[in-house]
Amino acid sequence: MTEPVLSVRDLRVWYGTDRGPVRAVDGVTFDVRPGETLGLVGESGCGKSTLGRGVLGLTPPAAAVDGEVVLRSPGGAGRNLVGLPAKEIQRLRGPELGLIFQEPMTRLNPLMRISQHFEEALRAHHKGLPKQEIKARALAALRGMGIPESRYGSYPHEFSGGMRQRIMIALALVLRPAFIVADEPTTALDVLVEAQIIKILADLRKNFDTSLVLITHNLGIVAEACDRVAVMYAGHIVEQGDAREVFANPQHPYTRELLRSTISLSTTGLHFIPGSPPDLVEPPQGCRFHPRCPVAMRGCATVEPPEVVLPTGVVSACWQQAIEADPALADELGPGGREPLAAVKEISVADEA
């Protein structure tokens, strides 16, 4: 098996607020291999975008980052990006790490022509690149995204949302990064454009062996475009593994509830998960999902569940599977820890009222 391009180990990103630190990302571990697409899913506010920015060192100054983000260039040794001086990580952003944003409408400087955006990006990393070469590379990248050459000198406001997102992707690709984070790249776009963008991202991996972390809350996109999926809840990854396996056979109760909540043609009634994601300043003790979990046990409210590697290769962080895999673990929940947690019903009733 090839070595991962990116290895994230126990990454934590905490924001300082008046009430105390917000634990937006709280001990996240995953790998991305060359040419692999990892889908990162979860509800709004579970830390997906913060995780993406944390990897690129783009967290605001008020945030504290801890853990390891190891980037391996092909054939080179790994380098931990956490704690790297600002100047050095700035040099990596672009040629090594790319980021595609959620809302393309505001991501281009309205006063700069598209050509100037490309010139700036290429000059930042290739000093002294001749103007002809810059133009040739930029036009090639734009052509790949279906933007005609004649629009090279246009201003951002002269393009539609879908075109702007394609320009943003071209801007990221022109520097040929080996690893790209795409943060909900299609959320602001209509379905047809969405399909187009997803196809572009899929081609990328085929043609350039680019690794991708695709952040989304659209499970359909994950099923279609991702090799592996990581499900995030309240700053934790609760389940990750092969995308097909996870969708066919979801293990963690949160993944199951999330999948049940998607709408399809066969949907007869809307399902939702009662309650809302927890406050990340004071997250619940034990398993963070226990207040909303339909199968929570008493012990879930006090002891954090271990990560268990299941025979399918899927990793899940839930006491149910942990005990199934190793019954001896049940002792950690203490006496009576396996009794069902009755409080759940009350919460959902109170929520509906």
Added chain:
Amino acid sequence: MSNTSKQSGSLRRYVLTRIALAVPMVLILLILVFVMMRVAPGDPISASQGGKLNATELAARRHAAGFDAPLYQQFWDYLKSVVTLNFGTTFSDRRSVRDIIIENGGATLTLTAGALVFATVIGIPVGLLAGRYRDRPVDVIARLASTISYAAPVFVTAPLLTLAFGSTSGQASPLTQLNVPTQTHILILDAALDGDWGAVNDILQHLLLPSIALGLLIVGVFIRMIRINLIQSLQGDYIEAARARGVKERHVVARHGFRNALVPVITVLGLQVAMLLGGAVLTEKYFNWPGIGRQLIDYINQRDYVAVQGIVTVFALVVVVISLLIDFVNALIDPRVRY
């Protein structure tokens, strides 16, 4: 870039539309200036001769000066004088308003330019620093200073400045003693054209305090505008996107932050010029600066309709022309400003 202009309207169309829109604006201005003078009580005759002549004689004088003609007749004459750029002849000392503008306009122009230079040279760097280092000491001091300078009127700052620096600014020698051949009616230019650098230096020394007094009126607005715009533009999505492409922080701040922050400031600049002209009247009076503003105060005291009307009209037209120019500059910088 025919492709570009087709999609977003052309610059030429924008400029022509703006000019066309200025015409009704000027007309409304002229009506306002005309009416304002007439609704105020008193007229030039009663101001100069009231109490000295009896009612019939006053009426006769009024008739001779044309002040008893119907208002539309007077307005028509006024319009004619504006279109011919003559602006009428003053009632009190029989000078052509055009001559007043030519002879004294240079001094007012020099003063407002000096104030603008002061406000820009101080305002832009301080505003950018305050915005870049938000909530740090430099920002707190800049905010406090800008509020004070904005709140203090010219008649407060001018005496304070003279008290503090008056002795060193060469107030003792009046400018009128300078012997410089007249070419442009702008004293400092004339002196420079004559090669008389001693005179230029003298004028600059005289200009310093009035310029600062007038510039302080608008520098506060400059600082605050630039500061808040920089803070906003530095939080912009395209700033984060540029960082994500690995653009150097220095370039991110300069190219994406500063430049985008200055666009709204240019718009405000137009309004500030109007404020400067208003402030110039007081500044000229206080520093005895030989500009139009000082003349205006004298004519107001004499209720000289034609003179006040003429000078105010010129001020108003200058403001209209400057705001037009500002619009054009804006359109040149921001490609979205088109029709």
